[in-house]
């Protein structure tokens with residue numbers, strides 16, 4: 255086995271370069287082994303440094319602007335950003351500055367700038383922490399902010415940005431009684447039945463992980479399967495299943511679940527999750543648009559912009575620019591059309607996306623209702639514990655936003671609707 259050869263700051267810096275420079279998502283980098291050169295104990299720290307930097311990027315840039323005479327190359331800017339955020343969040347300035355200077359100095363392309371990095375970061379160490387707290391909460395980029403302001407209004411978007419800026423809590427979906435899991439892990443039970451922890455630490459060392467008593471799943475992401483309310487023995491298709499959070503909910507309810515996903519690698523995670531929790535489903539790797547069968551119920555958690563998950567994935571606004579969302583919207587419509595054709599008479603379909611964009615939620619349902627005579631929205635299905643009727647939209651879906659339950663850490667943005675043929 256190759257010896258680990260890096261440090262958390264170096265790895266966090268490399269991840270920032272790839273996210274901001276190449277438009278890669280952190281999930282892709284992690285899947286490709288970005289943390290492998292670190293000791294296991296250092297991996298969470300590297301990831302946290304990168305995530306904190308991405309959440310605070312706008313503030314870091316504002317502080318750095320005061321001290322930069324020229325725009326440095328992106329890699330140097332990213333090192334300055336990472337060091338600025340760490341210093342302003344209470345890191346040991348001496349150690350941070352020394353390593354930042356070493357990292358810039360050891361790279362032939364940037365070595366000549368190490369003196370500048372040293373000088374700028376010494377100023378940040380002196381003035382930054384006091385100035386940091388006075389800066390505004392970082393905003394979403396314009397390409398995303400504009401449609402959200404149009405949909406929800408500027409005050410609501412500002413409230414979402416405040417939640418995005420905070421470190422999110424950890425949510426667990428309990429397999430059995432939520433109170434037992436909450437007591438075991440030291441969490442609270444949310445009104446919708448998920449268990450929430452403030453400071454998680456290492457997930458795999460929490461009580462009940464090995465025995466599969468729960469799985470990690472945002473409280474919003476747990477609502478679609480609750481709305482579907484699978485009954486024992488029902489044939490249920492989880493149409494875009496990986497990594498399997500909703501598959502496990504459906505299987506735990508006693509349904510005969512077929513879990514379908516296009517990605518073999520992601521389906522391996524469904525298999526591992528089912529093995530850990532002792533739950534069962536039939537796994538199919540394939541294209542949802544070509545899948546055949548007849549089901550009592552279908553859960554379509556369609557691929558989407560994932561703009562509802564920014565509090566957990568602050569890399570997204572920096573890696574994306576919205577240019578690939580049109581193709582996703584088209585795919586969602588085709589998947590919804592195809593899925594409706596797989597329902598038994600009287601069957602129900604849950605359509606959901608972890609998106610904040612109405613084009614991927616409300617508009618998809620409005621269009622499906624126009625093009626499928628006889629299709630109806632089942633509003634009554636939304637009456638689940640903890641679901642606030644104020645979240646129900648005019649066409650009869652649920653609109654969840656990060657600023658819901660903001661004081662308790664918020665929720666992922668989601669759209670959920672129950673359709674019946």
Ligand SMILES: C[S@@+](CC[C@H](N)C(=O)[O-])C[C@H]1O[C@@H](n2cnc3c(N)ncnc32)[C@H](O)[C@@H]1O
Pocket residue numbers: 475493494495496497498499500501514515516517520540541542543555556557558608
């Ligand atoms: C939002 S994620 C699903 C999350 C999952 N339902 C859960 O709760 O863990 C969307 C999934 O759609 C899958 N996907 C994308 N295109 C697909 C297609 N044409 N057919 C089937 N699955 C597809 C992706 O591989 C991805 O795993």
